[in-house]
Every structure is written in C-alpha cells, then in structure tokens.
Amino acid sequence: MPEIPEDCLYTREHEWIRIEDATGVVGITDYAQESLGDVVYVELPNVGDRFDAGEVFGNVESVKAVSELYMPMAGEVIEVNEGLGESPELINQDPYGEGWMIKVALADPEETSHLLSPAEYADFIEEEAEG
C-alpha cells in the first residue's frame, strides 16, 4: 500500500500539501511516484511565481512519461527544492520528505475544502486502481 501521511492534504491529481500557518509545502504522493516510475527530470517554477489552485506549476518526467504538476492551493512560490535538479530520484525515494518540490505563501490557508483528507485520498486511489 502506498504511504499516505496523516499531516497532509491531497489533490485528485496526486499532489500533497502540508500546511504550517500560512505556508504550504507541495510534492507528489507515494502513489504518484510509484505509478510514474523512475523520475529523471523535474521542471519547477521560479520563486515569486503565483498560481491559482488547480493551475499547472511544473512537470515531472519519468523514463517513460511526462506529467503535469497541479497547484493544490493558491499562492506565491517562496522556495524551490533546488536539490531535485541534480537528484530527481529523491522524488521516488522520499516523496513526502526530501522529494518536496515547492514552498508556497498561501493566499488563503483556510481554503482547503476542495482538497482530500488522507482517508478520502486512500479511497480515491483505491477506486482509481479498480478503474
């Protein structure tokens, strides 16, 4: 079973966000990295870029495919995980830790109603797997 930490919220496109006060850290889920396979390249935005919830903020590429990354919540990018440039495999090895992608100053930290709880996300991927 893929790992689904209790301290994150999730999108239906398999991103996670961990909210601390007015800041959110964003990455892709264990389920996502496993489906993608070995990640070889990540394209991330610049510090200062602003995105709405649901907007594409970058791409993640495995040996076999390119997938777009979707912003879980609106906000401004305040930090990018530069380590992924040299070591994109961190996304496979530690998707919720060293494989984080961006830190975001959230426009509205309370606006989370469109996101999935860990339990809801677990149900969601189960349904998706059953297709």
Next chain:
Amino acid sequence: MVERTPLYQVHCALGARFIQFGGWEMPVHYTGAIAEHLAVREVAGMFDVSHMGRLEIRGPDALALVQYVTCNDAARLRDNQVQYSALTTPQGTFVDDLTVYRFSHDHFFLCVNAANREKDYRWIFDHIQGRDVTLYDVTRRYAQIAVQGPAAEDIVQGLTDVALDHIRTYWFDVGEVAGVPHTIISRTGYTGEDGFELYVPMDRQMNAEWVWDRLLEAGKPVGLKPCGLAARNTLRLEARMMLYGNDIDESTTVLEAGLTWIVKFDKGEFIGREALLRQKQQGLHRRLVGFEVLDRVPARDGYPVLIGDEEVSRVTSGSYAPFLKKNIGLTYLPIEYTSVGTPFKIRVRQRTVDAQVVPTPFYKRKK
C-alpha cells in the same frame, strides 16, 4: 480486445505495472526502469517478449518468397542462422522490420513486430503469387523470453545441455531448456548486449511459467532482474536499434533509416528494389541521425526539431539514457545537417533546447 501473454499472471505476482503496447497488455516496469536497464548492461535481465509476432513459411519456394518480400539476402543464410531484415513496400519503405530464421531451404521462421503481425501476414500472403509455400501465424504456439546481458550465457547454460558457446551471435539452435523440448535458442536481442531469445513451445500451457521461473531462480542470485518495456525501449535506443512506428514506418525508406547494410541490390528482384536503387543513385534528402540534448530535459518522441526557426522534423525516439546518463534520441534531418557535431534545436514545451548530432550507436558493448 487487448491480448495478454501466457506470462501475464507471473508479471502480476511480481508486482509489474502494465501498459498497452501493440495491442498487448505488457509489463512496463517491475521495480524501476533505471535499475532494470542497468541490470541488463551489468549482469542480466529477462523480458517477456511473447507479444512479438511469429510467422512460418514452409514449402519448396519458401526461400524464393522470403527473397521477394525482404530486402536483405536470405540466400546467404545457412541452416540455423538468423538475419535482420525488412519487409519493403514498392517505394522502399517499411512494411515492418523483422528477423528471419532459416531452419532449412524450405522452412523459414519470421519474428515481426506485435502491432504489425496481421498486416505482415496479409502482405506476405498477398505476395505468394503462385509460389509453392504455406504461410502460418504461429504466434500463439510459443512464448518468447529474452535473457540479455553479460551473464545471460551462464544463466541459460545452467538450464540446458545445448552448448551455448557454439551458438554465435545471430545463430540459433533447438533443444531442451529447463526440460522443455524443442525450444528455439536464438542468440539475438534488442538491447545491445549479448544474450538469447528463447521461443518456448506452448504445447503445454505451463511451459512459459515453468521456464520463466527456472530462469529467474537461476539468475536472481547473480543479479538478473525481470525487465519491462520501459527498459527494453531505453536499451534498444542506446544501441540505436529501430522501433517500428517511431523511427521507421511506411513513410521512411530503408536507406533513409541508415540501414543500407540490409539492402542487397545484387540478390535479384525484391519488392522496393527499383525505388531504393533510384534513391541510392539520386542521393538521400534526409537521414536518421542520433542526437544528444545539451540540457537536463529529455527530448521525447514527437517533439519538434528546429533548424534556425524552422521546424524541419520531429524526434522519432527520445529519452533519458540510463546507462549513458544523457538525454539522447533519433530524428530525420535534411542531409546537409546530418554530419556529427551539427548543432540544432528541439522545442520542449515553451522553450527550445540545444542538441547536436552524435555518432551512433550511442552505446556499444565491449566484445
């Protein structure tokens, strides 16, 4: 209707992820494409390639038919020898690329691409034209397992009394493997490594799983891994082997693909001979070249290729190359841009990246 190989359940049990390829549901990777790729380069990997099409031509005119529908010279084959070749259209383009096995002058066996199997059968059938032959689709009579890599010979040798060191590259023998008689043991592959393709007769349904499990058992202690289509694709790309539907198809000629060595004009008449001869005499306008991306971003299949601001082509195959640790690919370029070192650009989403023509194969194993 998607087809499954006799090894489908085995792949499920091994935790494979699947994709559809050529009408088949095939493992794309088990643990990870990069580790699988490196296992083949360094030790060994095994692949279920049962999705490949297998055809048989039998009868007194078998050689004559093979000679007419393919561009390489099958008359140079001796019994138990294999040849890479192409089924050509009258325009000298590819109906398919394939390997031709000679069992005897009146018995040939063809290994063709999964997606082209029915097309090839029909194409060959339509060109029998009174020759005394019978054409069979024997795809379902075999499972096909490739064992590839420097340790492949040792691993397979542990399961057979056939002396594998007597089978040279692009030759085959028939014998018992893991107790399954009449297995075709072919020293061929699609990875750029030494190795074997085993055609396991399916007269008993259990044969495929049995041989697969024995190979895995024998190979696992030394580092053999089951490998999926993702690794198969990057391995063949590093070795500059063609993927039908990407690098070659009915719009590209055998000469444009750089496969001049499989076109034998002196062998007599064959479909496409005149067109290819004309193209050879008049000179090529474009040719398939290998390139390296001078950027960390992979240039993938279908990305536009630019010279100046003009789109001249598309990437036919492009990927991160796990052994070379570079982004490489293939594309057709106008002939004046095909020399090694020529710079050009590739559009990757909203930006363009630098690339240059490099020598191929990208990877060549040490003998």
